[in-house]
Amino acid sequence: MAAQLAVLQMNSSDKVEGNLIQAEKLIQQAAYRGAKVIVLPECFASYAGKDTLQIAKQESDSNGPIRQLLARLAAQHKVWLIGGSIPFLPKENSADRRAFSACFVYNDKGKELGQYSKIHLFDVTVSDSKGQYQESKEYMSGSHLLIVDTPIGRLAPLICYDLRFPELFRALINYGVEIICLPSAFTAVTGAAHWDVLMRARAIENFCYMAGADQAGIHADGRETFGHSMIVDPWGKVIAAAETDQPEVIMAEVDLNRLHQLRGRMPSLKHRQDQLLRNIKVYHYS
Numbered sequence: 001m002a003a004q005l006a007v008l009q010m011n012s013s014d015k016v017e018g019n020l021i022q023a024e025k026l027i028q029q030a031a032y033r034g035a036k037v038i039v040l041p042e043c044f045a046s047y048a049g050k051d052t053l054q055i056a057k058q059e060s061d062s063n064g065p066i067r068q069l070l071a072r073l074a075a076q077h078k079v080w081l082i083g084g085s086i087p088f089l090p091k092e093n094s095a096d097r098r099a100f101s102a103c104f105v106y107n108d109k110g111k112e113l114g115q116y117s118k119i120h121l122f123d124v125t126v127s128d129s130k131g132q133y134q135e136s137k138e139y140m141s142g143s144h145l146l147i148v149d150t151p152i153g154r155l156a157p158l159i160c161y162d163l164r165f166p167e168l169f170r171a172l173i174n175y176g177v178e179i180i181c182l183p184s185a186f187t188a189v190t191g192a193a194h195w196d197v198l199m200r201a202r203a204i205e206n207f208c209y210m211a212g213a214d215q216a217g218i219h220a221d222g223r224e225t226f227g228h229s230m231i232v233d234p235w236g237k238v239i240a241a242a243e244t245d246q247p248e249v250i251m252a253e254v255d256l257n258r259l260h261q262l263r264g265r266m267p268s269l270k271h272r273q274d275q276l277l278r279n280i281k282v283y284h285y286s
């Protein structure tokens, strides 16, 4: 059964209220156009602000206003929401000074199913106006994966920089995942160099759909994100992409029959030689 998957491209500021209005408008648009699953971008509620820990504590349980809004919108529009990322600090970690960057997932009845917290943190030097990124200053790494069985397929969220770690995608494929969602805030510089290639590579090597919801444009601290939100099919074809660097809804059909047909015709996932590679002999002449 083919069904609609949507990714939202946003330009989030450091003002929560305006961002939530932007997110709600785009969710409404996507639902109106028939989306069954909607993916929000990384830091959709607040980006490049100074409120990470404050939001993380406010959202420490499902009564947090942002988590409540996502649950309400999912039920109201009867859509699954892959909730981008928000800062999150569970009560048991309340003494910590850093948060998790968490993607909360909601089914179409508004039930919060769980969250994935970003594992790989972007401590990187980029030749842009910000230069030195140190995500680990504000965030801690997550330590689990989340997989949900949705009406359009078995789906898992990862977040942004995770895209550069192919082993993480393989771990998900080993559990039968068919759609990998990537809430992101790729920098304009590294996005221009790698976003398209990495998104297509992950889709090709795992025969999965890739749904990248990216931040776009200029943000509160002057940093620029790449946009180019896109949906890539299991053959590596970009089947839907943002046409602008403005907030917009990008949608495509997911066809699981085609995904499994492709995996059958090119069973590379079955041809893996993990066992051999684990104990492989290596001859190194220098």
Ligand SMILES: O=C(O)CNC(=O)[C@H](CS)NC(=O)CCC(=O)C(=O)O
Residues within 6 Å of the ligand: 042, 043, 047, 048, 049, 121, 122, 133, 134, 135, 160, 161, 164, 185, 186, 187, 190, 191, 194
């Ligand atoms: O820190 C925050 O406030 C929110 N998090 C982000 O914007 C994160 C870390 S700075 N951005 C990325 O991970 C970009 C990855 C990327 O661009 C790449 O892998 O090339």
